[in-house]
Amino acid sequence: MLKHLHTLSGHQNPIYTLANTADGKGFYSAGNDKGVVEWSLETMAFVKVLAPVQSSVYALHCFGNLLFIAQRSGLILVFDILAAKVVATLNFHKKAVFDVKTIPSKQELISTGEDGMVAVWSLNDYTMLYSFPVINDTVRTIAISVNEREVALGSKDSVVRIYNSADYGLVRELRSHKMPVTALQYSPDGRYLISGGRDAQLKVWGLPDYELANNIAAHMFSVYAVAYHPTQPFFATCSQDKGIKLWGSNDFKLYKILSLEKNTEGHFHSINKLIWSADGKYLISTGDDRQVMVWRFDP
Known part of the structure; x- marks a missing residue:
């Protein structure tokens, strides 16, 4: 189902983050080496250093022709891919920014990180519209529901908090993880939210009420990313344990393990991020071993 390519x-x-290009071709x-690199999936090769940065990059997010670059310094660069230049610098966070996401229907960008604050920015003129505290510690990850009505935040205090995107009011708190929440992803069909944590667990929350539907002892160490396939009923997870796992998104069954310990190709250090290519043909993974691995997906 997944084969190293x-x-x-x-x-x-070490590499901390990945994002698809707007055209889906790379x-x-x-x-941690202060540059954003572009790669081609057509040639499976380096294209260019897209933009130099002043500090480590913890999150990338592509929206249309814009690439948002979230840094350890607290700054978020807005890079116009067509113009090939930084068109804005978003300066609010006092500590590292760990995640950024867009809400297209509202033309808003949401950012959060080590200062425990959430900032909401206008995509029209990059002004900050709103900010609010979540906890007095790190908020690690953001997920936007399929209908864009809810925003999930995963925090160091082990709680997943759900906010209404209309006014950013707190809707509910999900308490099941025993350690910090490090990964969040809504299913494309709108049926579930999956959270992963430093407790190596996956929690499956049934929507719309966020009732705990499944608990999976997924990895040996922290779960760092959950990524749903864009069209097929699968999702992938990666971990500090150097492994990638492929799960069924309907039956939550484990279908594939990619790990050096299982005698497959794999990373030899913590895997920090994975994404599917826009067309779903490839799974892309990266981590502390400084390698980017591309896997072909055959359902």
Whole structure:
């Protein structure tokens, strides 16, 4: 179902984040070596250093022709891909920004990170519309519901908080993880929210009421990303335990393990991020071993 295709090297330090290009023909990677790199899925090769940055990059998010680059310094760069330049710098967070997401229907960008604050920005003129505190510690991850009506935030205090995107009022708190929440993803069919944590667990929350529908002992160590396939009934997870796992999104059954310990190709250090290509043909993973691995998906 997943077969190793290519290993792309070039980064000199750990890689923390990935994002698909707007045209779906490639992807971006960034991490601790102060540059955002573009890769081609057509040639499986390095394209260019898209943009230099002043500090480590913890999150990338592509929206239309804009790439948002969230940094350890607290700054978020808005990079116009067509113009090939930074068109705005969003300056609010006092500590590292760990995640950024867009709500297209509202033309808003949401950011959060180590300061425990959420900032809401206008995509029209990049002004900050609103900010509010979540906890006095790190908020690690953001997920936007399929209908864009709810925003899920995963925090260091092990709680998943759900906010109404209309006014950013707190709707509910999900308390099941025993350690910090490090990954969140809504299912494309709108039936579930999946959370992953440093407790190595996956929690499956049934929508719309967020009742705990399933608890999966998924990995040996922290779950760092959950990624749903764009069209097929599967999702992938990656972990500090150096493994990638493929799960059924309807039956929550484990279908594939990719790990050096299981005698497959794999990463030799913590896997920090994985994404599916826009067309669903490839799974892309990266981590502390400075490698980007591309896996072909055959359902």
